[in-house]
Amino acid sequence: MPIPTENVGSLPRPVRLQQALAAYDAGEIDREALVAEQDAACRDSIKRMEATGQPIVSDGEQRASSFATYPLIETLGGTGLADNLAPDGQLFAVFDDGHHRQLPRLTSGPFRYQTYAAEFVEQAVPLASKPVKQAVIAPSMMMLLYPLDEELPGYPREQFLADLCDETERDIRQAFTAGASRVSIDFTEGRLANKNDARNPWTGRDMLQEFIDLNNRVLDRFTAEERQHIGLHTCPGGDMDSVHSADVPYEQLLSRMFEINAGYFLIQCASERDREEVYRLCGRYSRDNANGVPQVCFMGVIDPLNPSVETPEQVRDDLVTAARHIPIERLGATDDCGFSPFSIDEKPKHGSPDFARDIAFQKIAARVEGTAMASEELGV
Numbered sequence: 195m196p197i198p199t200e201n202v203g204s205l206p207r208p209v210r211l212q213q214a215l216a217a218y219d220a221g222e223i224d225r226e227a228l229v230a231e232q233d234a235a236c237r238d239s240i241k242r243m244e245a246t247g248q249p250i251v252s253d254g255e256q257r258a259s260s261f262a263t264y265p266l267i268e269t270l271g272g273t274g275l276a277d278n279l280a281p282d283g284q285l286f287a288v289f290d291d292g293h294h295r296q297l298p299r300l301t302s303g304p305f306r307y308q309t310y311a312a313e314f315v316e317q318a319v320p321l322a323s324k325p326v327k328q329a330v331i332a333p334s335m336m337m338l339l340y341p342l343d344e345e346l347p348g349y350p351r352e353q354f355l356a357d358l359c360d361e362t363e364r365d366i367r368q369a370f371t372a373g374a375s376r377v378s379i380d381f382t383e384g385r386l387a388n389k390n391d392a393r394n395p396w397t398g399r400d401m402l403q404e405f406i407d408l409n410n411r412v413l414d415r416f417t418a419e420e421r422q423h424i425g426l427h428t429c430p431g432g433d434m435d436s437v438h439s440a441d442v443p444y445e446q447l448l449s450r451m452f453e454i455n456a457g458y459f460l461i462q463c464a465s466e467r468d469r470e471e472v473y474r475l476c477g478r479y480s481r482d483n484a485n486g487v488p489q490v491c492f493m494g495v496i497d498p499l500n501p502s503v504e505t506p507e508q509v510r511d512d513l514v515t516a517a518r519h520i521p522i523e524r525l526g527a528t529d530d531c532g533f534s535p536f537s538i539d540e541k542p543k544h545g546s547p548d549f550a551r552d553i554a555f556q557k558i559a560a561r562v563e564g565t566a567m568a569s570e571e572l573g574v
């Protein structure tokens with residue numbers, strides 16, 4: 195079987211859509227006008243992703259406020275926040291360029307999603323002539339909505355975590371029911387868990403094992419057959435062309451991440467200084483039997499934060515090197531991250547979101563072509 199390849203999830207939102215989001219927040223346009231822009235962006239995303247030759251497509255998260263907040267809030271500007279959430283939660287991450295992103299704060303129970311990713315899948319499937327994938331947020335990110343130390347009156351942490359696992363499971367199951375062929379879980383908080391950044395207290399609490407256990411609590415509800423199609427994505431962040439945890443030694447995460455019983459992993463690698471070391475670590479720690487499912491390592495061969503487009507030959511060479519360390523039947527190819535996980539993203543290194551969008555499709559096409567070249571060279 196040729197080496198499989200798939201994207202992580204997001205694409206830059208067109209400038210028109212970002213302007214529509216701002217106008218919607220300001221009360222200048224109604225929901226119908228915003229949805230019309232989202233529809234157009236989704237149609238364009240799927241059409242252009244299909245044109246790259248990638249065997250599976252997504253809507254590029256054009257309807258989501260962000261990869262992490264889509265269940266909670268309609269826009270990043272603050273429209274549509276649930277009644278039991280306040281905007282002033284924990285910092286999700288502080289990025290290397292100094293900007294930060296913040297999560298809402300849960301003020302009372304019970305915790306419920308307002309929007310499930312299935313809503314996006316339902317609208318994407320009729321537009322696509324290829325199988326559709328959907329990214330969802332990990333329970334380990336959503337657990338940061340609950341205060342780090344205090345208990346909420348009348349809503350103990352354990353009850354919150356039980357509700358959270360139910361909601362995450364529902365999010366994944368409904369995405370499959372709506373027609374998704376694959377669902378990948380965004381786990382950007384994995385590497386950040388060992389950042390020890392004083393500005394962001396949860397990153398100094400050694401929460402990685404707690405994160406891993408919580409993800410397994412959800413994944414253990416799925417059969418091995420189902421988990422073949424449930425992935426997990428790790429990265430050091432990717433927002434405003436900047437990262438949040440590339441300085442955390444990767445082995446701290448990679449030596450433990452494969453304890454998570456997912457069937458495949460979308461692993462940032464192209465932007466690492468020593469890519470071969472990452473292949474080696476993935477070869478060493480990934481398992482051929484994670485509660486009944488082999489773990490396929492989709493290695494990042496594309497850097498979405500860098501506007502220069504990788505060549506198919508570079509992609510091929512990276513994968514051929516990776517195959518020296520990772521069994522070929524458990525090797526795949528992906529991008530280091532979504533191309534724009536937050537709906538409002540200026541893409542400063544690219545100059546503009548529209549240009550970054552064009553570049554993203556060129557990069558995906560290079561990955562698809564380079565992956566086919568690697569399969570040929572490796573005889574699979």
Ligand SMILES: [Zn+2]
Nearest residue numbers: 382429531532
């Ligand atoms: Zn990512």
